[in-house]
Amino acid sequence: MYWIKIIEYLNRFLSSNKIDVPAKIVITNDPDHGKLDDYKKVFSLLDRLNIKITTSVFCKIENDHSDLSRHCYKNETHSLEDPAYKEFMQELYEDGHEIAFHGYSQISNTRERFLEGLEIFKSTFGDYPYTYIEHGGNPKKHSIGMCKKETLAIEGLNPKSEYYIWDIIKEKLNCIWAWHDLLDDDYHVKQGEDYFYKYDSMLCFKRYRMNYINFLLHRTKAKSGTFLGYTHFGYDGYQKTNRYNLENWIGDSLRNAEISLLNLIENNYHFVTLRGLAESLRMRKIK
Numbered sequence: 001m002y003w004i005k006i007i008e009y010l011n012r013f014l015s016s017n018k019i020d021v022p023a024k025i026v027i028t029n030d031p032d033h034g035k036l037d038d039y040k041k042v043f044s045l046l047d048r049l050n051i052k053i054t055t056s057v058f059c060k061i062e063n064d065h066s067d068l069s070r071h072c073y074k075n076e077t078h079s080l081e082d083p084a085y086k087e088f089m090q091e092l093y094e095d096g097h098e099i100a101f102h103g104y105s106q107i108s109n110t111r112e113r114f115l116e117g118l119e120i121f122k123s124t125f126g127d128y129p130y131t132y133i134e135h136g137g138n139p140k141k142h143s144i145g146m147c148k149k150e151t152l153a154i155e156g157l158n159p160k161s162e163y164y165i166w167d168i169i170k171e172k173l174n175c176i177w178a179w180h181d182l183l184d185d186d187y188h189v190k191q192g193e194d195y196f197y198k199y200d201s202m203l204c205f206k207r208y209r210m211n212y213i214n215f216l217l218h219r220t221k222a223k224s225g226t227f228l229g230y231t232h233f234g235y236d237g238y239q240k241t242n243r244y245n246l247e248n249w250i251g252d253s254l255r256n257a258e259i260s261l262l263n264l265i266e267n268n269y270h271f272v273t274l275r276g277l278a279e280s281l282r283m284r285k286i287k
Ligand SMILES: [Zn+2]
Pocket: 030, 031, 032, 102, 134, 135, 136
């Protein structure tokens, strides 16, 4: 009996002395439908709240009459070929946001175009991107016209294809999101390392849709979990309910996004970039 009491006491003592790991939030933003004027408002809010995020860019927007080029198109989605947008992205980079690569353009790109995109990125930001986030439809769900041929689920891993890019990814990039790797059906609170895995020596990550934060951190009040989510600052199609506060960023919705962000900050959640998270965990590809 006496020993049981001592063990109980020790357990209580040890658990009350656990070092509190602050909960972390990573917001990744894909550039689909993103326009400079809307982005300026969103990033001015993030700046005011001292939140750094990972936002990805296209180098160009093309038109080949495919479904992909009807989904995102010139002047509806800005890219690095728009001078004011490019300058704004350079400012974000200087301010400590992570700029990730979303591909040369929004349509299927051969390996030559993919390489050209990486060189445009390098000449814009001074280095190759740390993170590459694939764009395009999921072949299991969308029509083939909506799927980018160089994605890893289609031709990107096939050395015989003109859309083969795996060797380039391994050589020039550090971390990728591919295979539409979403965690949406997984309701277990995660730690940072749970989001990463290796594929053929390359560091890959999974992510949630941003609205799952309500279940995973916010509602469960998980003070030591990590939430890695993605959203589109330029997309306005989600329901205008609290659950989707961090999915709707345009017009009046921005005020609701601000309320949710302030609430997370008050509850001591910390915002980091994807690169910041990977580096803090010493996650890297195997060279
Ligand atoms: Zn995209």
